[in-house]
Amino acid sequence: MKKILVTGSNGFMGKNLIETLARNENISYFGYDLDKPKEELKKYLKEADIIFHFAGVNRPVDVKEFEEGNTAFTKEMLEDLKKSGNTATVVFISSIQVHLENPYGVSKKKAEDLLIEYGKKNKAKVYLYRLTNVFGKWSRPNYNSVVATFCHNVSRGIEIKISDPQKQMEFNYIDDVIAEFTAIIDKDDKDTENYYYDVKPVYRIKLKDLAETIEGFRKTRENLRVPDMSDKLTKYLYATYLSYLEKDDFKYKLDMKTDQRGMLAELLKSENSGQIFVSKTHKGITRGNHYHNTKVEKFCVIQGKAVIRFRNVLSKDVIEYMVSGEKIEIVDIPPGYTHSIRNTGEGEMIVLFWASEIFNADNPDTYFKEV
Numbered sequence: 001m002k003k004i005l006v007t008g009s010n011g012f013m014g015k016n017l018i019e020t021l022a023r024n025e026n027i028s029y030f031g032y033d034l035d036k037p038k039e040e041l042k043k044y045l046k047e048a049d050i051i052f053h054f055a056g057v058n059r060p061v062d063v064k065e066f067e068e069g070n071t072a073f074t075k076e077m078l079e080d081l082k083k084s085g086n087t088a089t090v091v092f093i094s095s096i097q098v099h100l101e102n103p104y105g106v107s108k109k110k111a112e113d114l115l116i117e118y119g120k121k122n123k124a125k126v127y128l129y130r131l132t133n134v135f136g137k138w139s140r141p142n143y144n145s146v147v148a149t150f151c152h153n154v155s156r157g158i159e160i161k162i163s164d165p166q167k168q169m170e171f172n173y174i175d176d177v178i179a180e181f182t183a184i185i186d187k188d189d190k191d192t193e194n195y196y197y198d199v200k201p202v203y204r205i206k207l208k209d210l211a212e213t214i215e216g217f218r219k220t221r222e223n224l225r226v227p228d229m230s231d232k233l234t235k236y237l238y239a240t241y242l243s244y245l246e247k248d249d250f251k252y253k254l255d256m257k258t259d260q261r262g263m264l265a266e267l268l269k270s271e272n273s274g275q276i277f278v279s280k281t282h283k284g285i286t287r288g289n290h291y292h293n294t295k296v297e298k299f300c301v302i303q304g305k306a307v308i309r310f311r312n313v314l315s316k317d318v319i320e321y322m323v324s325g326e327k328i329e330i331v332d333i334p335p336g337y338t339h340s341i342r343n344t345g346e347g348e349m350i351v352l353f354w355a356s357e358i359f360n361a362d363n364p365d366t367y368f369k370e371v
Contacts, residue, residue, distance in 0.1 A: 013174070045080045053092045295366075
């Protein structure tokens, strides 16, 4: 059983890695952060096979904290490792700012140099990751990433401000980062000559487009449009956005259209995949008696009993299917077939529908004809 130490375990990446490690029964892990005594860290350093060194400072009150939190802390940790005789693998989160002559970048570069020296002297494996902007659940807004800040603000109706809308940004998604790190645990990597590694893929987007995408997520509750999940960046941004909703904001209302037949409500819409809606129908009521030229549908009774009838509009032959919520089945409705569904049960019937197109009142592709 491998023993893993995660420094900065209460931070964004620490939380995500710890959550993943906790699911692996073949791993024993320790988390260390500033709320724990240094003696605990020394104990963990003696036992660890792999150290994920995430602890650091990037938004201090005083710039001196960069040196203390990034360089000095790393130096102290490596000295304790040396005293214990442990040559554990170390995975370090550095920054693309090491190329800049600012206090943060300088402190991270010094930490990198210390780790490379440790690897060479002790023939230990060292992984250095100069990560770009990482986003995902549990990142602190106004601190870790612009995505976290935008998601936090937009979900609360707070205006977001952009100083350079055309600035091209590069991002890593947290799950890709954690997958890269957990893969290291299973490696038997003897290569002590290479130190620098990357997380792929890298997603690129302008700040203006990023803001518009996230602002669009808030509007989905009104227009019911599902974001384009075929685009991975959009998919991951939407997942991140939902994680920033306030605790009383996970539920939202739908427009329920009621008449003498019962109720109908649209649930979800997609430009590429059509829409899903639901209906409740009273006993003995029939819906439909229309056909479509291009639009196709799927009917699924989830409560009650029904007879679904349809026929090719060029024929007199009627097809019937008896369906029930007791046995979930889907009935396909092809184009050019007029169709109806009648509640044949004793109580209310509930049906889920899928249509291949979003309903367009100006071009409904719906023509009434009795089955």
